Amino acid sequence: MSEQNAVPKHEGVDFMTDTRPIAADETGPGCKKRDPIVVAENISRSFGGINAVDVEYLEIPRHKITALIGPNGAGKTTLFNLLTGFDNPNSGKWQFEGHNIAGVSSYKLARLGMVRTFQLTKVMGKLTVMENMRLGAADQPGERLSKALFKGIWGGREKEITAQADVLLEKFKLDAKKNDYAASLSGGQRKLLEMARSLMVRPKLVMLDEPMAGVNPALTQSLLDHIKNLKSEGMTVLFVEHDMNMVRHIADWVVVMAEGKIVAEGPPADVMKNPAVIDAYLGAHHDVDLGDAEGIKELEAELEADEESIVGTENAGIIAPEIVVSGLEEKDGK
Numbered sequence: 001m002s003e004q005n006a007v008p009k010h011e012g013v014d015f016m017t018d019t020r021p022i023a024a025d026e027t028g029p030g031c032k033k034r035d036p037i038v039v040a041e042n043i044s045r046s047f048g049g050i051n052a053v054d055v056e057y058l059e060i061p062r063h064k065i066t067a068l069i070g071p072n073g074a075g076k077t078t079l080f081n082l083l084t085g086f087d088n089p090n091s092g093k094w095q096f097e098g099h100n101i102a103g104v105s106s107y108k109l110a111r112l113g114m115v116r117t118f119q120l121t122k123v124m125g126k127l128t129v130m131e132n133m134r135l136g137a138a139d140q141p142g143e144r145l146s147k148a149l150f151k152g153i154w155g156g157r158e159k160e161i162t163a164q165a166d167v168l169l170e171k172f173k174l175d176a177k178k179n180d181y182a183a184s185l186s187g188g189q190r191k192l193l194e195m196a197r198s199l200m201v202r203p204k205l206v207m208l209d210e211p212m213a214g215v216n217p218a219l220t221q222s223l224l225d226h227i228k229n230l231k232s233e234g235m236t237v238l239f240v241e242h243d244m245n246m247v248r249h250i251a252d253w254v255v256v257m258a259e260g261k262i263v264a265e266g267p268p269a270d271v272m273k274n275p276a277v278i279d280a281y282l283g284a285h286h287d288v289d290l291g292d293a294e295g296i297k298e299l300e301a302e303l304e305a306d307e308e309s310i311v312g313t314e315n316a317g318i319i320a321p322e323i324v325v326s327g328l329e330e331k332d333g334k
């Protein structure tokens with residue numbers, strides 16, 4: 001393994017093999033984490049008479065993949081919108097990396113290293129794949145949206161950003177499409193583009209709202225692998241998902257919401273046997289193991305049989321390395 005592809009370590013710990021407990025103490029709704037990256041307290045948001053979110057306390061563990069699950073209308077997207085500055089709560093405060101970020105705009109949050117994707121992708125169809133990637137870089141300190149789209153203004157900085165976009169597009173198997181309009185991509189490829197674009201800011205926390213929704217099974221495995229790669233590269237991931245099998249196979253930690261509240265938290269295998277979770281999903285009196293592996297087996301078989309699966313499932317290595325463009329003397333557009 002080359003030095004560039006080596007799994008990053010934090011205080012000597014390999015993120016992929018770290019088996020230390022995630023909770024600081026006992027596991028349960030609102031439990032403290034050994035190393036939280038987000039800490040949220042008393043967040044509430046109502047729409048008319050509906051308490052969409054009413055979260056007393058939540059910590060998101062650093063360098064882990066956390067899944068936020070819950071039935072339709074549980075408040076997952078609303079909580080995402082609040083945490084990422086796309087909506088304002090009725091009350092509450094929350095921190096990212098020790099900074100109070102309640103009321104901070106999504107643009108500033110991206111600069112701090114917290115990015116998100118959307119349930120319905122927000123790639124710009126009338127721009128090319130590469131132009132979409134440049135827009136992602138516009139969230140970086142010192143960049144402007146207008147500059148992101150026009151060649152020649154940036155000098156060396158532009159070359160650096162284009163080089164970074166090229167690396168990401170290759171990792172996400174979109175390099176052959178970089179000059180195509182984003183509108184011509186399939187739904188799954190748009191999700192990949194949105195994820196790749198969010199990585200242009202080299203985030204610390206990546207929040208994905210239903211990354212697998214509406215994605216062809218041929219791309220689902222690739223998306224799962226990309227999510228795992230984010231962790232291997234030192235990022236923290238929080239994602240919303242419905243499909244329990246997806247959650248079971250990639251999440252280190254699962255947070256369950258129902259009717260706006262956190263009703264359970266813990267490692268996937270434990271959470272999926274929790275009667276409160278089964279009730280929240282299916283209503284009472286169901287004797288079902290939500291961690292049933294049949295779904296993922298079917299998916300694997302489908303993938304093998306699908307000739308159109310253009311995406312690799314191997315570990316793609318470093319997704320967002322520090323780019324060094326050889327011979328580059330100009331910096332920051334000077």
Ligand SMILES: Nc1ncnc2c1ncn2[C@@H]1O[C@H](COP(=O)(O)OP(=O)(O)OP(=O)(O)O)[C@@H](O)[C@H]1O
Nearest residue numbers: 047050051052070071072073074075076077078079
């Ligand atoms: N802008 C809004 N105006 C009115 N009600 C809203 C609004 N956004 C969300 N709600 C309501 O808040 C509750 C939580 O919705 P939210 O979309 O956060 O749930 P969710 O868990 O993400 O659901 P899903 O899995 O279906 O996306 C629902 O009852 C929803 O109807």
